[in-house]
Amino acid sequence: MSAVVFMALYRPKPGNEKELMEVLKVHIPTLRQEELITDRELLTLQAEDGTIIEIAEWKSTEAIEKAHQNSNVMAVWNKIGALAELTSLSTLAEAQYPFPNFKAL
Template sequence: MSRIVIACYRPLPGKAAELEALMHTHLPTLKSEHLVTDRPSIMMKAADGTIIEVFEWISQAAIDAAHTNPAVLAMWEKYSACSEYVPAASIAETGQLFSNFAPFGR
Protein backbone atom coordinates (compact mmCIF):
# COMPACT_ATOMS: atom_id res chain seq x y z
CA MET A 1 0.00 0.00 0.00
CA SER A 2 1.29 3.45 -0.86
CA ARG A 3 2.10 6.02 1.83
CA ILE A 4 1.44 9.75 1.56
CA VAL A 5 3.84 11.86 3.60
CA ILE A 6 4.29 15.48 4.58
CA ALA A 7 7.94 16.52 4.54
CA CYS A 8 9.03 19.90 5.89
CA TYR A 9 12.35 21.57 5.16
CA ARG A 10 13.41 24.75 6.97
CA PRO A 11 16.27 26.53 5.19
CA LEU A 12 19.46 27.17 7.11
CA PRO A 13 20.49 30.84 7.31
CA GLY A 14 21.47 32.10 3.86
CA LYS A 15 20.50 28.81 2.19
CA ALA A 16 16.91 29.48 1.07
CA ALA A 17 17.76 29.80 -2.63
CA GLU A 18 19.81 26.58 -2.51
CA LEU A 19 16.92 24.73 -0.86
CA GLU A 20 14.41 26.11 -3.35
CA ALA A 21 16.54 24.91 -6.27
CA LEU A 22 16.99 21.50 -4.66
CA MET A 23 13.24 21.07 -4.21
CA HIS A 24 12.84 20.81 -7.97
CA THR A 25 15.04 17.69 -8.01
CA HIS A 26 13.42 15.85 -5.10
CA LEU A 27 10.51 14.06 -6.72
CA PRO A 28 12.33 13.43 -10.03
CA THR A 29 15.17 11.74 -8.11
CA LEU A 30 12.76 9.54 -6.18
CA LYS A 31 10.87 8.72 -9.39
CA SER A 32 14.07 7.75 -11.19
CA GLU A 33 14.75 5.27 -8.38
CA HIS A 34 11.18 3.87 -8.64
CA LEU A 35 10.34 4.82 -5.05
CA VAL A 36 7.34 7.13 -5.53
CA THR A 37 4.11 6.97 -7.46
CA ASP A 38 3.23 9.10 -10.46
CA ARG A 39 1.06 11.35 -8.29
CA PRO A 40 2.40 14.92 -8.53
CA SER A 41 3.66 16.38 -5.28
CA ILE A 42 2.21 19.49 -3.73
CA MET A 43 4.78 22.02 -2.56
CA MET A 44 4.08 25.08 -0.49
CA LYS A 45 5.91 27.64 1.60
CA ALA A 46 5.17 28.77 5.15
CA ALA A 47 5.57 32.36 6.29
CA ASP A 48 8.88 31.48 7.99
CA GLY A 49 10.31 30.11 4.71
CA THR A 50 9.82 26.43 5.52
CA ILE A 51 8.97 24.43 2.42
CA ILE A 52 6.36 21.72 2.82
CA GLU A 53 5.99 18.90 0.32
CA VAL A 54 3.24 16.30 0.21
CA PHE A 55 4.09 13.27 -1.90
CA GLU A 56 3.37 9.57 -2.25
CA TRP A 57 5.83 6.71 -1.72
CA ILE A 58 5.02 3.46 -3.53
CA SER A 59 5.05 1.54 -0.24
CA GLN A 60 6.62 1.30 3.18
CA ALA A 61 9.20 -0.97 1.56
CA ALA A 62 10.12 1.87 -0.81
CA ILE A 63 10.58 4.21 2.15
CA ASP A 64 12.82 1.63 3.80
CA ALA A 65 14.77 1.09 0.55
CA ALA A 66 15.43 4.83 0.27
CA HIS A 67 17.58 4.63 3.41
CA THR A 68 20.15 2.48 1.58
CA ASN A 69 19.78 3.90 -1.94
CA PRO A 70 22.99 5.74 -3.00
CA ALA A 71 21.16 8.33 -5.15
CA VAL A 72 18.72 9.14 -2.37
CA LEU A 73 21.41 9.28 0.28
CA ALA A 74 23.42 11.70 -1.88
CA MET A 75 20.33 13.87 -2.32
CA TRP A 76 19.61 13.82 1.40
CA GLU A 77 23.18 15.01 2.06
CA LYS A 78 22.45 18.05 -0.12
CA TYR A 79 19.27 18.70 1.85
CA SER A 80 21.19 18.52 5.13
CA ALA A 81 23.68 21.09 3.83
CA CYS A 82 20.98 23.69 3.22
CA SER A 83 18.06 22.83 5.50
CA GLU A 84 16.84 21.07 8.57
CA TYR A 85 13.96 18.62 8.60
CA VAL A 86 11.22 19.80 10.93
CA PRO A 87 7.92 18.27 12.05
CA ALA A 88 4.82 19.76 10.47
CA ALA A 89 3.54 20.61 13.95
CA SER A 90 6.42 23.10 14.37
CA ILE A 91 5.09 25.29 11.56
CA ALA A 92 2.90 28.09 12.91
CA GLU A 93 0.24 27.75 10.21
CA THR A 94 -0.55 24.18 11.25
CA GLY A 95 -2.10 25.52 14.45
CA GLN A 96 -4.94 27.02 12.43
CA LEU A 97 -8.15 25.12 11.76
CA PHE A 98 -7.58 25.56 8.02
CA SER A 99 -3.83 25.83 7.52
CA ASN A 100 -2.88 27.73 4.40
CA PHE A 101 0.41 28.33 2.70
CA ALA A 102 1.84 30.09 -0.33
CA PRO A 103 2.12 27.87 -3.42
CA PHE A 104 5.67 26.88 -4.29
CA GLY A 105 7.37 25.21 -7.19
CA ARG A 106 4.90 25.46 -10.02
Protein backbone atom coordinates in the same frame (compact mmCIF):
# COMPACT_ATOMS: atom_id res chain seq x y z
CA MET B 1 1.11 -2.89 0.02
CA SER B 2 -0.70 0.40 -0.18
CA ALA B 3 0.89 3.73 -1.01
CA VAL B 4 1.76 6.13 1.79
CA VAL B 5 1.46 9.93 1.52
CA PHE B 6 4.29 11.88 3.14
CA MET B 7 4.98 15.48 4.05
CA ALA B 8 8.61 16.58 4.12
CA LEU B 9 9.33 19.92 5.79
CA TYR B 10 12.54 21.87 5.24
CA ARG B 11 13.27 25.15 7.02
CA PRO B 12 16.10 26.78 5.03
CA LYS B 13 19.16 27.77 7.00
CA PRO B 14 19.85 31.53 6.71
CA GLY B 15 21.13 32.43 3.25
CA ASN B 16 20.42 28.98 1.77
CA GLU B 17 16.91 29.54 0.44
CA LYS B 18 17.79 29.68 -3.28
CA GLU B 19 20.27 26.80 -3.12
CA LEU B 20 17.72 24.65 -1.28
CA MET B 21 15.14 25.32 -3.99
CA GLU B 22 17.66 24.19 -6.62
CA VAL B 23 18.34 20.92 -4.77
CA LEU B 24 14.61 20.32 -4.33
CA LYS B 25 14.23 20.47 -8.12
CA VAL B 26 16.07 17.11 -8.29
CA HIS B 27 14.61 15.57 -5.13
CA ILE B 28 11.32 14.23 -6.46
CA PRO B 29 12.73 13.30 -9.90
CA THR B 30 15.39 11.24 -8.10
CA LEU B 31 12.77 9.43 -6.02
CA ARG B 32 10.77 8.75 -9.18
CA GLN B 33 13.82 7.58 -11.13
CA GLU B 34 14.54 5.10 -8.34
CA GLU B 35 10.88 3.97 -8.52
CA LEU B 36 10.21 4.80 -4.87
CA ILE B 37 7.27 7.19 -5.22
CA THR B 38 4.12 7.19 -7.31
CA ASP B 39 3.33 9.48 -10.22
CA ARG B 40 0.86 11.42 -8.05
CA GLU B 41 1.47 15.13 -8.64
CA LEU B 42 3.85 16.72 -6.14
CA LEU B 43 2.41 19.47 -3.99
CA THR B 44 4.99 22.03 -2.86
CA LEU B 45 3.97 24.64 -0.31
CA GLN B 46 5.64 27.34 1.75
CA ALA B 47 4.81 28.35 5.31
CA GLU B 48 4.92 31.93 6.52
CA ASP B 49 8.33 31.31 8.16
CA GLY B 50 9.83 30.11 4.85
CA THR B 51 9.57 26.39 5.54
CA ILE B 52 9.10 24.38 2.35
CA ILE B 53 6.61 21.52 2.47
CA GLU B 54 6.66 18.72 -0.10
CA ILE B 55 3.71 16.35 -0.24
CA ALA B 56 4.14 13.20 -2.31
CA GLU B 57 3.33 9.50 -2.15
CA TRP B 58 5.63 6.55 -1.49
CA LYS B 59 4.81 3.45 -3.53
CA SER B 60 4.84 1.38 -0.33
CA THR B 61 6.28 1.18 3.15
CA GLU B 62 9.06 -0.94 1.66
CA ALA B 63 9.93 1.95 -0.66
CA ILE B 64 10.60 4.13 2.39
CA GLU B 65 13.16 1.60 3.63
CA LYS B 66 14.72 1.28 0.18
CA ALA B 67 15.12 5.06 -0.05
CA HIS B 68 17.27 5.06 3.07
CA GLN B 69 19.56 2.48 1.46
CA ASN B 70 19.78 4.16 -1.95
CA SER B 71 22.99 6.11 -2.62
CA ASN B 72 21.37 8.45 -5.17
CA VAL B 73 18.58 9.37 -2.77
CA MET B 74 20.93 9.72 0.18
CA ALA B 75 23.16 12.10 -1.83
CA VAL B 76 20.18 14.41 -2.40
CA TRP B 77 19.00 14.08 1.20
CA ASN B 78 22.48 14.93 2.48
CA LYS B 79 22.48 18.12 0.39
CA ILE B 80 19.05 19.04 1.73
CA GLY B 81 20.24 18.38 5.28
CA ALA B 82 23.20 20.72 4.80
CA LEU B 83 20.95 23.54 3.60
CA ALA B 84 17.89 23.17 5.81
CA GLU B 85 16.62 22.10 9.18
CA LEU B 86 14.32 19.12 8.85
CA THR B 87 11.31 20.06 10.92
CA SER B 88 7.79 18.92 11.72
CA LEU B 89 4.36 20.29 10.99
CA SER B 90 3.82 21.07 14.68
CA THR B 91 6.58 23.72 14.56
CA LEU B 92 4.66 25.86 12.09
CA ALA B 93 2.40 28.65 13.28
CA GLU B 94 -0.14 27.54 10.67
CA ALA B 95 -0.46 24.15 12.37
CA GLN B 96 -2.17 25.78 15.33
CA TYR B 97 -5.32 26.35 13.26
CA PRO B 98 -7.91 23.83 12.05
CA PHE B 99 -7.60 24.97 8.42
CA PRO B 100 -3.98 26.07 7.87
CA ASN B 101 -3.15 28.03 4.75
CA PHE B 102 0.15 27.87 2.87
CA LYS B 103 1.60 29.55 -0.21
CA ALA B 104 1.65 27.25 -3.25
CA LEU B 105 5.02 27.08 -5.00
